[in-house]
Amino acid sequence: MKQPTARGNVSALLLEITTGEPPAADKVKHLEDAVRTALARTADVVVEDDLQLTLFCLYELHYSGLDGAAEGWEWDPGLIRVRQLIEAVFEERLRTAVVVDAAPEPTSDAVAAELFRMTGEDTGPSMSRFVAREANAEQLREFLIQKSIYQLKEADPHTWAIPRLTGRAKAALVEIQADEYGGGHPDRMHSALFARTMRAVGLDDTYGAYIDAAPAITLASTNMMSLFGLNRRLRGAIVGHLTAYEMTSSQPNRLYARGFARHGYGEDATGYFEEHVEADAVHEQIAGRDLAGGLVEADPRLLGDVLFGAAAALLVDSWMTRHIMDAWAEGRSSLQPDRSFAA
Amino acid sequence: MSPADPAPRAGDARSGPPAASIVACPDGPLLVRGEFEVVTPDGEALPRTRRTVALCRCGASVLKPYCDGSHKLIGFKTEPPAP
Structure with missing residues (x-):
């Protein structure tokens, strides 16, 4: 996929990191800190542009890749950790919002x-x-x-x-x-x-x-x-x-x-x-x-x-x-x- | 018939599994899988673009003989309501 335009400091950091070669432990740690700060600050992760674009790009490494990104980033442990930070808040948001009001027989x-x-x-x-x-x-x-x-x-x-x-x-x-x-x-x-x-x-x-x-x-x-x-x-x-x-x-x-x-x-x-x-x-x-x-x-x-x-x-x-x-x-x-x- | 073929089932003149199967979906269409042909009353083959098809059972589809999901809109039931 073509490189998207960053929507904030988190996605800008990710796009900068992935255009280099893995690993880049210091930069990834910096990204992790920025993600933690952004997650703590956001009122609703579902409509948070910077974090949703970041998550989209992290996932895209597993699909078509990102133009200009080294392919080795797909399973970089630091980026997987960043992805899991956003995923945890996103999943919690969905589980809180979703109402399942019936439990049918398991047939x-x-x-x-x-x-x-x-x-x-x-x-x-x-x-x-x-x-x-x-x-x-x-x-x-x-x-x-x-x-x-x-x-x-x-x-x-x-x-x-x-x-x-x-x-x-x-x-x-x-x-x-x-x-x-x-x-x-x-x-x-x-x-x-x-x-x-x-x-x-x-x-x-x-x-x-x-x-x-x-x-x-x-x-x-x-x-x-x-x-x-x-x-x-x-x-x-x-x-x-x-x-x-x-x-x-x-x-x-x-x-x-x-x-x-x-x-x-x-x-x-x-x-x-x-x-x-x-x-x-x-x-x-x-x-x-x-x-x-x-x-x-x-x-x-x-x-x-x-x-x-x-x-x-x-x-x-x-x-x-x-x-x-x-x-x-x-x-x-x-x-x-x-x-x-x-x- | 190869030695590996299963024995014919009772009441079944052929050997092996059936060439096609039909699932009568509750409140929905007939789902047809396997080797078969859908033909007009004159015997002409109808266009078919997928292996498994759903045949309209409620009469409301605009894609007949195929299902278009209309049974859900008209509240089609295959079983009478419980008394």
Whole structure:
């Protein structure tokens, strides 16, 4: 990913460190101290730009890497320690905010039914209805820029979980992910279909091209997936997260497609959304019963984290939606200020 | 038939596992896995872009014969409500 622009002293320090060679113990210690200070000072880590960008960059070392960063930084013990400092506060913030109000029997059917119930409840403003009926051309582009932070690496954070699962749950996750990755056809990968949509509306489809435009809440939404995906102890949460995503996708994507068609865009723009209507109607069934349900049947202790991951996915996405819709309601951009990416 | 093949099951004329399986999802579609073809009433193969498909069972999908999740919007139930 291209080097983002720093948003404060913590991310500036990290970017400076990673352009050199590891180890750099003194500088990393300095970074750790700065992170501790920033964490102590922040009122809400979810919307703290400097810390969310820092966490995003630390995770990115495990995905596409950072342009100009030495690859040896990925497993540098000092940077892992810094990552864990931010992760601990971030996870605590999520666990405090998320409400899980039911504990179904640890059976496949009961877990699937509870997840369908949770994801079927209306939670806050609807982005999809607005996009379908009202969003103007600039808002559609802004919507894609916001989504691009995750969708250009769609499915990757959940893939970390595959070797941590066994049996029915593992087979289910691989079945879903194989479809996400195009079933052997690179041009049908969901990330590739999203890139095609971006090109169709004249946006740059390079991964990370709009990282500087993404507000903290958008980075936090993707960081949450990496947090759940990269920590084995949170395998229940990443499974719950994916299940919630699959269960809240078919109908919104039909409405997104309608919004782009309303503005005269063709299949090259709407194809990504139309694909998800059909794909996720399949995936939600596999995810509910075989992935989430199968995991809980194999290890009932993970039930709480499966529900937590699902509820966290819904809650953080409702925060992100609110951030965007509030900005639009006030007639301004939801992207980072002083940048003109949507123009 | 190779020596490693499992014995035919009772009532099953073929050997080995079935070529396809269908899961009747509670309050949802029919999930079809394996080797199969979805055809029109005239026998023409319908376009299919994924290995496992969900077939509409509630009648409300706009992508029929495939599921589009509409069963959740119309409150489709596969079992009668408890008395």
